[in-house]
Amino acid sequence: MSTPLTVGNTRVKEARKLSRRSVRTERRLFLADGPKAVEGALAVDGCVVEVFATPLALEQHADLLAGATVTLVDDRALASLSDSVSPAGLVALCRHIDAPLDRVLDVSARLLAICADVRDPGNAGNVIRTADAAGADAVVLAGSSVDAYNPKTVRSTVGSLFHLPFAVEADPAVVVRAAQARGLTVLAADGAGEVDLFDAHLSGPTAWLFGNEAWGLPDELAALADHRVAIPIHGRAESLNLSTAAAVCLYASARAQRA
Amino acid sequence: MSTPLTVGNTRVKEARKLSRRSVRTERRLFLADGPKAVEGALAVDGCVVEVFATPLALEQHADLLAGATVTLVDDRALASLSDSVSPAGLVALCRHIDAPLDRVLDVSARLLAICADVRDPGNAGNVIRTADAAGADAVVLAGSSVDAYNPKTVRSTVGSLFHLPFAVEADPAVVVRAAQARGLTVLAADGAGEVDLFDAHLSGPTAWLFGNEAWGLPDELAALADHRVAIPIHGRAESLNLSTAAAVCLYASARAQRA
Structure with missing residues (x-):
């Protein structure tokens, strides 16, 4: 298993920028936080780019994440991507899905x-x-x-x-x-x-x-x-x-x- | 018109303690924040002890506050009693109103x-x-x-x-x-x-x-x-x-x- 990315990692930093609407709109990307959202996102064809998960969350949600592109991150990096008070350990980087x-x-x-x-x-x-x-x-x-x-x-x-x-x-x-x-x-x-x-x-x-x-x-x-x-x-x-x-x-x- | 009480005033400080559930329960008092809540509280007989208001709010809500016991406070004191991001300038100190x-x-x-x-x-x-x-x-x-x-x-x-x-x-x-x-x-x-x-x-x-x-x-x-x-x-x-x-x-x- 690869070493979890830390809060200073460039990919984590780029993903974190998606907390801003202007960045989300420009890149047509967003973050889906927590197991319910990640599950929903994974069920939509072509929506998920990758799932950031802590090693613990990957273990806890192994079924959900089977087949997904998972990037391991440490707790602090994960928390930096989540706006939840108690992050559940997984956040999906998603493509916009609004329809015409x-x-x-x-x-x-x-x-x-x-x-x-x-x-x-x-x-x-x-x-x-x-x-x-x-x-x-x-x-x-x-x-x-x-x-x-x-x-x-x-x-x-x-x-x-x-x-x-x-x-x-x-x-x-x-x-x-x-x-x-x-x-x-x-x-x-x-x-x-x-x-x-x-x-x-x-x-x-x-x-x-x-x-x-x-x-x-x-x-x-x-x-x-x-x-x-x-x-x-x-x-x-x-x-x-x-x-x-x-x-x-x-x-x-x-x-x-x-x- | 009397000088508005400041954030360090004892009555303001005592009222501020009502942000804690234990204090509310012990004293059977609470704070009702903003014009809608104050209006509702004033309509209940015996509910309101006093209304803390800024001079500006007293002016803006003169009709609502007519007949009420109003204690003038400055902006900072009022903000210390309100949990609203943009306080409306009036907070009523109220007696508990739950019924058996x-x-x-x-x-x-x-x-x-x-x-x-x-x-x-x-x-x-x-x-x-x-x-x-x-x-x-x-x-x-x-x-x-x-x-x-x-x-x-x-x-x-x-x-x-x-x-x-x-x-x-x-x-x-x-x-x-x-x-x-x-x-x-x-x-x-x-x-x-x-x-x-x-x-x-x-x-x-x-x-x-x-x-x-x-x-x-x-x-x-x-x-x-x-x-x-x-x-x-x-x-x-x-x-x-x-x-x-x-x-x-x-x-x-x-x-x-x-x-």
């Missing part, structure tokens, strides 16, 4: 989640995880949404980043129009919406449009949607957390589509 | 959320916020759940901590049995549950039992519930985030109870 919008808006898509300006990495990751669970066909990160390859986003998807196709598109309006052109009804999740979620017609092909955590959807964008749909608030809460609201909407659709 | 389990399990309660060993402050806070939104009558934090008065929990309830009654109980089994004794059906949210959420009978009085983020509900606790209910996973996600799952369950109940 066209492919994501496949003619057979029946349930889609569009994030417009979702800024919190945990929220974006959780929407992707929930979309996966609810059986959505794809996710689009639009506008000024957080980078899908942000380490916190990747971690909060708990592997789902690798499970369903996603696209990145600067202009949310382009996504809305493209979804409508493919026959999807676009529903804007909007606390002030005129349709109650549980009165909405959800059995047809649907694209949900979710806005920013703090200020929601810009009016001109929500106006492009076919309907604005509100989750009823029965108590005294002013609103729901963004990813919580997305979960309630996506599961309402899943239920109606599969009834 | 008996009162929370009022005979008229129709929807309840019980957290058993929910450890993440953000998750617990988000469950409280969502329970409020879904019109639940109360929340119980049971077992080794995070302190309801943890600053991160308080913040993630976005004011809902003050909107609906909640109780704290060391033994989750006691809560389950007490809820059943009051005629509530106890449903354990459990990914391996035998009942599909969307097939479950949810129109009657219901108490949802949610477990720990990582390991779920202990078998012996879940066995006390009337049914184990699973949210269907249609995609390849292994599970849902705890507070996301709670939202889907609570809204399924709200919908059925109000149909």
Whole structure:
């Protein structure tokens, strides 16, 4: 077995630079941290360049890493690649996997989640995880949404980043129009919406449009949607957390589509 | 106007000690940070001892603070009381407001959320916020759940901590049995549950039992519930985030109870 690379090694240093969005975007690479993420990444053809692992993690995750290109690193080098408080010992260097919008808006898509300006990495990751669970066909990160390859986003998807196709598109309006052109009804999740979620017609092909955590959807964008749909608030809460609201909407659709 | 207290002032120092759970528990006091939380706290009779505010915040939130006992502090003193990255300038010193389990399990309660060993402050806070939104009558934090008065929990309830009654109980089994004794059906949210959420009978009085983020509900606790209910996973996600799952369950109940 080769000697584990240390924190000063050039390959480790280069990989560490991927903590910066600009470097990730330029190189079209990112890091997937921990066994769930690494497992997900390895299941996607051509995604993983190499897996950095400590000797202990290689032993613990021998099945998972069988057949993968593994580079041994010591604990400190591994920790320098992980943004986790207690790194699990393995981090995959991955190629970007976002798909073109066209492919994501496949003619057979029946349930889609569009994030417009979702800024919190945990929220974006959780929407992707929930979309996966609810059986959505794809996710689009639009506008000024957080980078899908942000380490916190990747971690909060708990592997789902690798499970369903996603696209990145600067202009949310382009996504809305493209979804409508493919026959999807676009529903804007909007606390002030005129349709109650549980009165909405959800059995047809649907694209949900979710806005920013703090200020929601810009009016001109929500106006492009076919309907604005509100989750009823029965108590005294002013609103729901963004990813919580997305979960309630996506599961309402899943239920109606599969009834 | 009196001179703002500085970071070295004894009252500020004493209040700062409330960042520790042991001190909060002993004194039955806690801090509510930011305008939403302060507004919620002020609406609860006898909850607020005093509000620490910077001169600027007092000016900005004059309506909110009208009638409240306000203690002026300078920016540094305020920041020392806030765990927020960008403090909003006002923090209320509050008395604990948890109610006895008996009162929370009022005979008229129709929807309840019980957290058993929910450890993440953000998750617990988000469950409280969502329970409020879904019109639940109360929340119980049971077992080794995070302190309801943890600053991160308080913040993630976005004011809902003050909107609906909640109780704290060391033994989750006691809560389950007490809820059943009051005629509530106890449903354990459990990914391996035998009942599909969307097939479950949810129109009657219901108490949802949610477990720990990582390991779920202990078998012996879940066995006390009337049914184990699973949210269907249609995609390849292994599970849902705890507070996301709670939202889907609570809204399924709200919908059925109000149909």
